[in-house]
Amino acid sequence: MKKKILSLVLAAAMAVSLAACGGSSGDSGSSASGASGDTITIFNTKSEIQDQFVELADRYSQEKGVKVEVYYSSDTVAAHLASKYAAKDPYTISMVDPKDVYSLGAEHALDLSDQEWVKNTDYAISVDGQVKGFPVCIEARGLMYNATAIEAITGEEFKPEDYKTLDAFTALLDKLVAGGMAAPVGIMKEDWSLAAHYFQEIYEKQDDPEAFIQSLYAGSADLANNKVFNEMMDTFDVLMKYNYAADSPVAAEREVSEQKLAEGEIAFMFGGNWDWSLIKDYEPSEKMGMMPVPENSDNGSNDKLVGGGSKYFFIDSSEAFSAEQIQGAKDFLNWLVADEAGNKFLTEDCALVPAFSNINADALDPLSLSVKNYADAGKLIDNYNYDPDDHYSKVGASMQKYLAGQIDRAGFAAEVESYWSSTTPVEH
Amino acid sequence: MNTNTMSFKTKQFLMFAGVTTFIFCAVVIVPFVYGLYLTFTSWDGVSATKPFVGMANYASTFADADFWKALARTAVYSVISVILVNVVAFILAFLVTSGVKGQNFFRAGFFVPNLIGGIVLGYIWKFVFNRALVALGTSLSVGALSTSWLATTSGAMFCLIIVSVWQYAGYMMLIYVAGFMSVSNDVIEAAKIDGCTNMQTIVHISVPLMVSSFVQCLFLTITRCFMVYDVNLSLTKGEPFNSSVMAAMHVYNTAFTYKDYGTGQAEALILFIVCAVVGVLQVYIGKKAEVSA
Numbered sequence: 001m002k003k004k005i006l007s008l009v010l011a012a013a014m015a016v017s018l019a020a021c022g023g024s025s026g027d028s029g030s031s032a033s034g035a036s037g038d039t040i041t042i043f044n045t046k047s048e049i050q051d052q053f054v055e056l057a058d059r060y061s062q063e064k065g066v067k068v069e070v071y072y073s074s075d076t077v078a079a080h081l082a083s084k085y086a087a088k089d090p091y092t093i094s095m096v097d098p099k100d101v102y103s104l105g106a107e108h109a110l111d112l113s114d115q116e117w118v119k120n121t122d123y124a125i126s127v128d129g130q131v132k133g134f135p136v137c138i139e140a141r142g143l144m145y146n147a148t149a150i151e152a153i154t155g156e157e158f159k160p161e162d163y164k165t166l167d168a169f170t171a172l173l174d175k176l177v178a179g180g181m182a183a184p185v186g187i188m189k190e191d192w193s194l195a196a197h198y199f200q201e202i203y204e205k206q207d208d209p210e211a212f213i214q215s216l217y218a219g220s221a222d223l224a225n226n227k228v229f230n231e232m233m234d235t236f237d238v239l240m241k242y243n244y245a246a247d248s249p250v251a252a253e254r255e256v257s258e259q260k261l262a263e264g265e266i267a268f269m270f271g272g273n274w275d276w277s278l279i280k281d282y283e284p285s286e287k288m289g290m291m292p293v294p295e296n297s298d299n300g301s302n303d304k305l306v307g308g309g310s311k312y313f314f315i316d317s318s319e320a321f322s323a324e325q326i327q328g329a330k331d332f333l334n335w336l337v338a339d340e341a342g343n344k345f346l347t348e349d350c351a352l353v354p355a356f357s358n359i360n361a362d363a364l365d366p367l368s369l370s371v372k373n374y375a376d377a378g379k380l381i382d383n384y385n386y387d388p389d390d391h392y393s394k395v396g397a398s399m400q401k402y403l404a405g406q407i408d409r410a411g412f413a414a415e416v417e418s419y420w421s422s423t424t425p426v427e428h
Numbered sequence: 429m430n431t432n433t434m435s436f437k438t439k440q441f442l443m444f445a446g447v448t449t450f451i452f453c454a455v456v457i458v459p460f461v462y463g464l465y466l467t468f469t470s471w472d473g474v475s476a477t478k479p480f481v482g483m484a485n486y487a488s489t490f491a492d493a494d495f496w497k498a499l500a501r502t503a504v505y506s507v508i509s510v511i512l513v514n515v516v517a518f519i520l521a522f523l524v525t526s527g528v529k530g531q532n533f534f535r536a537g538f539f540v541p542n543l544i545g546g547i548v549l550g551y552i553w554k555f556v557f558n559r560a561l562v563a564l565g566t567s568l569s570v571g572a573l574s575t576s577w578l579a580t581t582s583g584a585m586f587c588l589i590i591v592s593v594w595q596y597a598g599y600m601m602l603i604y605v606a607g608f609m610s611v612s613n614d615v616i617e618a619a620k621i622d623g624c625t626n627m628q629t630i631v632h633i634s635v636p637l638m639v640s641s642f643v644q645c646l647f648l649t650i651t652r653c654f655m656v657y658d659v660n661l662s663l664t665k666g667e668p669f670n671s672s673v674m675a676a677m678h679v680y681n682t683a684f685t686y687k688d689y690g691t692g693q694a695e696a697l698i699l700f701i702v703c704a705v706v707g708v709l710q711v712y713i714g715k716k717a718e719v720s721a
Contacts, residue, residue: 079684250668251558251576390686397670
């Protein structure tokens with residue numbers, strides 16, 4: 001009898017283990033196939049605003065009588081949508097990265113050229129002459145700083161514009177170290193941060209990014225002797241030298257680094273205004289902000305952040321949806337831009353930097369406020385949106401090697417060059 | 429009633445195996461054949477059109493050095509893990525069948541890691557390797573522990589192996605326990621009377637009689653190790669510098685992240701063939717070694 005019970009328990013345990021294996025995917029919400037009748041489904045890819053978005057959907061559904069459902073997935077955007085399109089079960093509105101608008105837009109996105117909001121933005125994406133992408137927000141990359149921590153040591157007001165050059169910046173770092181901050185810098189080791197955010201600036205700060213990329217494809221670019229490359233890598237060397245995790249840089253965890261920055265244990269980290277969603281969870285110092293990456297450069301690139309529209313909505317153009325659903329989706333986008341409640345949702349609830357000139361955004365977090373100030377002053381260098389899909393992973397791996405001290409700069413340049421020359425050019 | 433007609437046989441087959449055959453076709457055969465078809469297209473995973481490209485995907489699979497590196501890495505990982513998992517599982521099984529006090533409790537305890545899903549397991553161990561061990565190493569000033577193992581190429585592989593052994597040893601232990609219990613007491617006693625030591629009893633009596641347990645355990649561990657994905661994803665995510673990307677993860681990345689579905693599918697097929705050949709070969713050899721008392 002005892003054995004029988006034991007075997008039953010074990011059988012049950014094995015069944016549970018099978019179930020546990022099956023239940024570990026990252027989707028929240030069930031499948032979107034509930035898109036019957038007049039329901040509008042929205043696919044959200046910004047995890048930090050999912051709660052606010054779900055709440056908004058409830059509110060919007062009640063006020064407007066249009067049923068809105070919001071879904072989130074932690075999968076890669078393209079991979080998730082691929083499975084949805086394969087199942088012929090798309091979302092009415094999908095939030096995607098700019099490159100996805102270009103790759104999916106021609107086939108799957110509705111022409112929105114005649115919409116009201118188009119005239120209020122410089123950031124909409126057009127494919128084949130038709131407006132297809134609705135800019136959800138502006139995001140920009142640069143060096144995040146904790147001014148409270150810096151001022152506590154230097155004793156004088158921190159003005160980011162005084163530290164545009166690498167020389168001035170290094171002098172400040174030395175001062176911080178002398179003042180008791182052992183290592184004033186954090187570096188995110190994630191491949192997307194290294195390759196798609198930091199290294200990406202090397203393409204974007206070229207006089208003609210497109211021509212530069214084409215020369216990389218063709219194998220004719222000389223990266224090791226490129227001016228921007230060397231300037232940015234000089235700065236990266238300095239960041240590496242003052243990195244708090246210099247002993248084991250590829251083991252640094254993002255959450256730990258953000259916490260150190262928020263609490264003033266370190267003063268600088270390269271990132272973007274989206275990092276606020278992590279920083280706010282700790283006890284951030286009052287005076288934080290973003291500044292351009294310091295460089296010993298004379299072409300003015302050390303005066304600007306790099307960024308632009310970063311997430312885009314597109315409306316599905318397939319026959320899966322009725323005319324009412326499509327109209328409801330269009331109304332929703334217009335409501336975000338034209339209605340005060342919609343504006344409030346974007347700028348206050350979600351803390352996004354609006355991409356529309358008519359939206360007031362005084363209540364933003366400090367990082368986003370910096371981005372908005374640079375954007376308003378016209379000091380944003382455009383994103384380059386046509387990287388091959390494996391760029392962040394392959395170049396990121398090479399850059400991690402550089403970060404870990406496994407290859408030198410010449411070796412790194414050679415690896416990046418050989419990556420590009422062996423890759424099929426992205427058509428756009 | 430004539431039971432030798434075609435229609436009777438068909439009816440009988442449908443009655444007993446119809447439903448299972450249908451489900452098997454729907455979830456295994458059809459997707460497999462469809463996947464095979466996709467390896468001959470340059471589909472990106474999203475488009476409505478699937479242009480036919482012949483053998484081009486296989487050509488690019490053979491040219492994809494990263495895939496072969498990942499496959500070789502997976503083979504190394506599998507060999508080490510399979511050996512360790514089975515050695516540990518066998519020892520555990522021996523201990524919990526040797527009549528120690530509370531052995532049922534130990535059996536359950538060793539089995540528990542298998543109940544935690546691979547994703548969760550990866551995150552737990554990531555914390556252990558990145559923070560707990562490092563904190564311990566720093567405070568005791570043990571050099572080897574003061575930096576995270578996950579930050580080095582061989583360290584990350586080592587961590588993956590440790591976690592796999594921890595995860596699978598308990599499960600395999602159960603199968604070995606069943607093996608030990610199936611060996612009849614008569615032969616054990618006979619061996620004892622003939623003057624066998626404990627060790628000799630195990631080597632010459634128990635092990636030959638439980639070869640089928642070994643065959644099962646080896647098959648399960650080999651296939652699971654070759655297909656490892658969840659622990660790989662949550663523990664190392666391929667880092668540092670993509671040096672811990674296993675074959676399954678490379679396939680996923682190629683197909684979905686790099687949007688090269690056809691090539692990814694072709695690589696998956698090669699992974700399947702490698703896995704199937706190794707698995708079948710191992711079962712074939714193992715079966716030959718089986719004896720009965």
